[in-house]
Every structure is written in structure tokens, then in C-alpha cells.
Amino acid sequence: MKAKLLLFLCLLVPGLVWSQQKPAPKKAPAATAKFDPKQRLKNLSDEQLLDLVQRQTFRYFWDFGHPVSGMARERSNVAYEYGNEVVTTGGTGFGIMAIIVAAERKWIPREEAAARIFKIVKFLEKSDSFHGVFPHWLNGATGKVIRFSQKDDGGDLVETSFLFEGLICARQYFTGESKTEKDLRNHILWMWEGVEWNWHTQGGQSVLYWHWSPNNGWSMNHQIHGWNECLITYVLAASSPKYAIDKKVYDQGWATGDYFKNGKEFYKIKLPLGFDYGGPLFFSHYTFLGLDPRGLKDQYADYWQQNQAHTRINYAYCVDNPKKYKGYGPNSWGLTASDSYQGYAAHSPTEDLGVISPTAALSAMPYAPKESMAAMKHFYNDLGDKIWSEYGFVDGFSEHHNWYAKSHLAIDQGPIVGMIENHRTGLLWKLFMSSTDVQRGLTKLGFESPQIKK
Template sequence: MNRIFVYAFAVLVVFSACNPSKNKGDSKHLSDQELIDVVQRQTFRYFWEGAEPNSGAARERIHIDGVYPQNDKNVVTTGATGFGIMGIISAIERKYITREEGVERLSKILDFLKNADRFHGAWPHWLQGETGETKPFSKKDDGGDLVETSFVAQGLICVKQYFKDGTEEEKKLSTLADDLWKGIDFKWYTRGQNVLYWHWSPNYGWDMNFPIHGYNECLVMYVLAAASPTHGVEAAVYHEGWAENGKIKKEHEYEGIKLQLRHQGVDNGGPLFWAHYSYLGLNPHGLKDAYASYWEENRNQVLINYQWCVNNPLKYKGYGKDSWGLTSSYSVKGYAGHAPAMERDLGVIAPTAAISSIVYTPEQSLSAMRNWYENKKDRLWGEYGFYDAFSETDNWYPQKYLGIDQGPVVVMLENYRSKLLWKLFMSDSDVQNGLNKLGFQYEK
């Protein structure tokens, strides 16, 4: 009997070791760091296994189920590709992939970008992955997109810094990244005025007529425009264009949480990606200029978003301290820029909003992440991490991903853990020159 008992016990031990639900992989028993690692690793897969195969770049979207047929699997999006480039660097550091695998993939992506359509140095919003040719985002948006291009440049500068002292192959990659970002003609996109324009088309010229004023997701574009050693702009472009000679300043508060800047179109802060996209490389800690403290602004934007969802003035199902986050994402009816305002809150939560805010609100972000992973995993979790968005009110749980929302999850989780991408971007001498030109205080 003793031998039988010992044998049975041994089998049980082996079974438990092999069964992820009975060891530290059990979602109910993950530490905070284990949970962060699981989410970061799984989300990174969007930019690795899920990448467009010819280019290695980030797909615009991936739909998992057949409910939402997809006919654009080879369309890549430039902004998310920039985020994915940064994600690959983080994956090398985390040993999700080897350094050699990372160099190989990054070389593939950068070679694709080198040969793809560009318009005065700027890439379009969308590219065909098989050919590198432009896929129009809309009829007149068929040329350069300076905002998406700046998100690419943010990633290129991190590549430049990460590999500059490496092997000969890595130094070659670093040089290519530097050449690509320095090829962006920011000056062209001023039209000779003291402001940057979002679009230019070879077929429609400046017809879209979109001068970029703050505050929104575009701060890094103005920093890079000032930083460019080849096609740089003067400080007046920033102060007169982005800041509109001080009109960017507009104090507002929600339940005692204060904002310093005019958030375009919403008093309580825009969609949460405004606190993410420019700050994947641009470190908000200690970042100040004549108009704002950007750490304070971003953190308070997130806190307002969180408190709005806790208060839940529209009484949507499922909102609360452990389920919050309004940003631009898929919505029950198409796509929407969800934000804390009565007309902009549609009952749709996007996991990227809370998770990518972890650098500002670690306790609140971890609470939401744990709730979704432990209690709603069957409806919210898939091959590439949390799905893009959901609504408990509408019982709406689409199995869909958007590249532009996946990227900040990977990068901001890494910045929370190690500040890796912040350190790389902020260590670049061109970036520092640009910040100095615009009068910023910052942490190197």
C-alpha cells in the first residue's frame, strides 16, 4: 500500500508540474510581475507571429473570428510599426526572442521602410506589405502622414541607440535607422508657415489642410521636427503652431483633478492614447516647458479617465475600479474616440487604455489588468493578449485587434519595468538638442 501511495503521489506531482492551472501559471496566483510579463509577452506576439510576412511590419488589424471578415491582412500601418519596432527591442531584453532574431526582423522592417513609398521623407498611414506601395487611408489621404511617420521615427531612434555599439551587423542597422529618420523633411510640412501640417498628397497637394495644434497625441512630432539635424524647424513653429502663442493653456478640473492644457474637443481630457503615443520614447518624468508639466498633465488625464469610469454617470454595466479606460478603439458601431464626456462615453472599455497607463497609475492599471485576466479571460483574452475593446452593456466581445492599440501595451509595460525605451530615446543627442531648442526641462 505504501508503494502504491508513493507512486500515486509521484504521478500527482508530475501532473501538477505539467498542468499550468496548478502551478505559478495559474491566473489566480500570478504575482504582479508575473502578470505583467504574461501580458507583455502575449501582446508582443502581435508584432512577431502576427506581423505581415513580407515586410515584417505591423498589420493594421487582425480579426480572429469569422464574424468580422477581413480582406486587408497585408496592409501594414506605419505608426504601429514604429511601436512594434520598440516592442522588438523590449522583447530582446526580456529574452522573448534572441538578439539575433531581433536584428534579423528589424533589418527586414527597416529595409522595407527604406524602399517603401515616401513623400518628402514621410511615409503614408498605410502601406501594402507585399509591395511597399501606398494604400490610401481615405481619398485625399494618399501621401505623407507626418504624425504616423513621427511614431516610426520614435522607434528608429531607439534602434539607433540600442545597436550603435554592437556587432558590425548591428552597427549597420543602427546607421540605417539613423538615415531613415533623418530623411524626414519636417520643414516641407510647414508649408513655409510656423506650424506643422499632418498630410501632403502627390495628387491633392495640401487639400486636407490639417495644421496641427495642441494638445493631442502629436507632441513628439514637434520635438522631432525641432531635433532633426537635416530638416529641422525653428522654435517658432512649436510656439506659434503647436502652442498657438499660449492658447494651448486652459485650466480645467474634474473632481479636483486639474488639467493645464486645452485638450482638443473635450474638457475632461481626450482619449487616453494622448497620454501614450508621444510618450513611448519621450519620457514624461520631469518633462516641462513654458506651458505644462507633462507628467502632471498625463497622470491627471489618466486619473480623470479612471474617476469618470468609477463614477459612471451614464450607468453602464461593468464600469468600476477594476474595469476602466476610455480611448479610441473599436466600438459597438464601428470605431470611436471614447473619452470622459457624456457624448463621447459609449459604454466601451479598451484594455489598452488602462494597461498602457501603468506608468502613471500602477495600482489602478494593475487592478484592471488582474480583473480582466482572472475573471474575464474567456471573453477578453486571445492569441495576442487582450482584445481591442468590449462592452458589458451591449454584451459585445469582438475577437479583434488593432496594431495601434497593441503597441503601447508592450512599450509602456517595458517602460514601467525598466524605463528601457525612455532611456534609449532620451539619450539621443539630436532629441536632446530639439528639447533644448524648445525650452524643455527633462530627465536624460
């Protein structure tokens, strides 16, 4: 998200880490201190392990969700001198998708899943928003903005797009006739119709702006250019029933910039779009939790080819391991933004600190199933004593530096559940793509997809 992309741009100069990271964050009170990873189940089949990893990771959103709002907490440990009240908008969208998976797999009753998501929606309706756009962070008890950075105290369009990616899936999934499901659909629709996406063109420019604040206006001045995790923002902005953008905003805003088109080869793999070597792997996860890349094409790329190439380059780099880090190899790979021994860092082949982020390989399951499964088995069977927890795998680890995170982040846990499910059943892809609004927006922007009804 914003922190990850801005961080990655800063980290094009190797060796830098995020200046906002505070040393030695205090550990949040944990009700799960008795969890013993050494007691985990052994000798699981592939299907059993997939089930376990998804279900355990889902607990981050279900068991650890904020008790008042139901929203996803930013992280499992206290950092940035904030307390346990910080909930995250985009991570909540990913969490909603995880709850849908849990309902479909009957880990929780469907009615409880609908009730939890409705609780989140009702809380959001009363929370701070700006032209219908939600901030990056909220206080999970009061709904008031928690400032993300000095001037970032207003609407965050990218975080809002991740939230609505999940809410649209929920609206398509909960189609029952119970009062809760009908109310949930209606309230999601009202919130969806109220997001003023075109407001973020800053007076009709042909580009979307990331932030607007009632206190600081447009002063952050951050235009959303590709290639990164923000394709979903333009897709939803074009899909809006009341405040849609025109195609020229997509063509002249998103599909521009120094890091949009690539076309070069890395490890003999052609990369259509993005940074050299692809950048952090979350670029291929966040948008595509809902947006189905299979057969998705426009004038700029085939997005299945893009995401598969990005993944294969990341894998090949880790196998090649030019910096000779301990622990890298065919069964231990995956570089993306996560916690590290130096703080929060946007790990990628061009910013490699020796840290493997489990979400990178696991959320790549649709694109590299054999390689992702090998990584999952290694993480669980061989390293589980150190990195398996009550909420699935920890956020990152480095065998080279003998460092193993204790933390979990919503934006890293959510894609594990959702992307594994998309690999297994395509559930979230089918739901999101079944929205008539989404289909209209994709058609407006010039996309082709087998799931777009003619």
C-alpha cells in the same frame, strides 16, 4: 493617430461613429484559432502577470507581423474592404519598441530582434515615401501606398513620427559591433536624416501640416495643433539633423488652438492642457512611449502632471459611471479610441458608449500603477474567458452591451508592451532620451528634463 484625433473631434457631438467603418468586417485567416483562453495560467503574482501580458501582446508584432515586410499589420481582422496586405507606419514604430523590450527581456534572441527591425528598415527604404515622409498605410508586400482616405495618399507626418520614435530607440539600443547591428544603425540614420520635416510647414508657415500628397498637394489642409497625441511630431521635427523646424513653429503652431490650454478641474483634479475631461487616453501614451514625461517641463506644462491628471480624471469618471453602464468600476476602467459594438469610436468621458478599451488602463501603468494593476487582474482573472487571446487582450469590450471584440489593433497593442516596460524599467524612455538629436531638439523648443545633458 490621425484617425483617432479626427474621429474624436467629430465625436464631440455624442452618438456619432466613424462613417468609414464598414459593417461586419470579414475575419482574417488566423493561425491561432486553436487558442483557448480558458486554459490560461491562473494564480499569477503581479510580476508574473505583467510578464505574461507584455509577452503575449508582443506576439502581435512578432508572430503576426507581415511576412514580407516584417511591419505591423493595421489590425488582426480584415476591415475597410482591404485584405491582409495593410501594414501601418505608426503601429510599426510601436512594434519596433515592443521588439526591443522582447530582446531586453530575452524572449527572443537579440540578433533575431535586430534582424527583424533591419528587415523592416530595408523594406521601408524601397517603399513609397514623400520628401522622406511615409504614408499612414502601405501594402506590406509591395511597399506601395494604400490610400487611407480619399485624398490621403501621400506623406503622413504624424504616423512618420511614431515610426521614428521607435527607430530612434532601436538605433540607441542596438549598439553592438555585429554587421547587422552596425548596418541597422547606419540605415536608420540615413532614413532619419532624409525626413523633410520642414517641408510640412507648407512653404515656411509657423505650423506643421499633417499630410502632403503628390496627387492632392496640401488639399487636406490639416494643421497639427495641440493638445493631442502629436507632441512627438514637433519634438522630432525640431530634432532633425538636416530639416529641422524653428521654435516659433512649435509656439505658434502646436501650442495654439481651442483645445490646447485648459486649467479647469474635473473630479477635483486640475487638467493643465487639452479637452475637457482630457479626451481619449491615447493622448498620454503615443508620444510618451519614447519621450520621458518624468520631470519634463516647458513654458506650457509639466508633462508628468498633465498625463497623471488626464489618467486620474479618466479613472474617476469610470468609477463615478454617470451613465450607469454595467461593468464600470475601480477595477474596470479606461476610455480611449478603439473598436466598439458600433464601429471604431473615440471613447472618452465626453463620448462614452459603455466600451472599455484594455489598452487605456494598461498603457497608463506609469501614471496610475495601482489602478492599472487592478484593471489588469480583473481583465485577466475575471474576464479572461472572453477578452484574453493569443495576442493579449482584445481591443475593447462592453459588459453592458454583452459585446466583446475579436480584433486587435497595432496602435493599441504596442503601447501596452512599451508603457508597462517604461513603468517597470524605464527602458524605452532611457533609449529615446539618450539620442543627442532628441536632446538638441528638446532644448531648442525650451524643454527641461533631468535626462537632458547640460
